[in-house]
């Protein structure tokens with residue numbers, strides 16, 4: 098009896114601990130998401146000068162604790178660990194690392210995981226055509242108004258209002274000063290001219306802050322400062338060719354799609370995550386392992402067959418989509434008939450639903466773009482053909 102009570106207590110204790118840990122993970126994820134979107138907002142210039150106007154109250158807001166930077170969920174199969182170890186190895190050798198690969202393969206997740214493993218603060222920045230030097234380095238952010246009061250004679254005072262320009266450091270300056278790991282996502286979307294400041298950072302260990310005068314115009318690069326760049330392969334639209342001098346100073350790690358087993362684990366971790374989510378987050382229905390296998394196999398087949406990029410993110414989104422439709426029995430019917438990655442589908446409704454979900458997921462890649470597929474209806478036809486082949 099006493100043993101029973103103590104077991105109950107242990108179970109309840111574990112549940113409370115699990116709940117607490119889930120809440121902490123959720124809080125850390127929200128903070129990271131906020132930092133990512135903040136990095137995006139702050140890379141948008143405003144004002145006539147084209148410089149960056151920042152609303153931040155403190156430059157330290159840009160620093161993310163390494164524990165909070167660790168992506169969650171993060172699956173570490175041998176394939177993932179092998180790439181991650183290459184990144185951390187090059188960083189330890191003081192080499193800037195450039196992660197190159199198609200969209201949705203896991204570059205950002207790898208960058209965050211490698212950065213978190215270093216145990217140094219993390220600073221995020223997102224490339225964009227609007228990013229200029231000041232968006233990286235900093236600039237004067239409006240006027241700071243303060244009052245000076247002089248007491249000439251007792252009872253007689255003079256007030257003077259003074260407006261002083263306030264310099265605010267942006268992500269690169271903060272990272273260089275604090276010895277952070279600077280993750281510059283999609284850096285090739287930015288104008289190459291914005292990256293001239295990076296050359297002296299990587300080559301001479303000095304950051305020049307144009308627009309700032311006097312002794313503190315330049316910052317000595319902290320010895321622990323490291324950079325991880327990510328970019329899609331150059332053929333993707335909207336990407337600038339960066340100057341050779343910069344590319345020459347980084348090592349390139351190619352991030353390709355993972356093996357089927359790893360993709361399965363990744364998709365499962367994201368769907369399971371939803372099921373364990375906070376109570377106000379509709380948990381949807383359970384997506385079985387067989388269904389995940391079907392989705393992953395379908396995604397991998399479409400990746401080969403369609404002239405558009407079908408990344409791991411597409412598989413995750415499709416599985417999440419299926420978790421909200423409860424009329425799909427496709428996992429059981431189709432998964433038993435997978436053959437070397439090629440899926441054999443029956444003509445039942447379940448297969449139509451999978452095709453519909455995949456059409457929704459991949460639709461934005463053809464709608465309004467110059468993809469070789471002529472509209473959503475054509476995409477749906479091709480998905481149906483590929484799935485039923």
Ligand SMILES: Nc1ncnc2c1ncn2[C@@H]1O[C@H](COP(=O)(O)OP(=O)(O)OP(=O)(O)O)[C@@H](O)[C@H]1O
Pocket residue numbers: 170171172173177199200201202203204205206207327329363366409410413
């Ligand atoms: N090892 C992993 N464990 C768990 N989830 C992962 C892992 N790798 C990638 N993912 C998930 O896969 C999706 C795509 O990953 P990520 O955003 O890192 O890709 P990316 O290559 O940076 O994409 P893009 O080029 O579009 O920015 C995300 O939802 C991410 O959380």
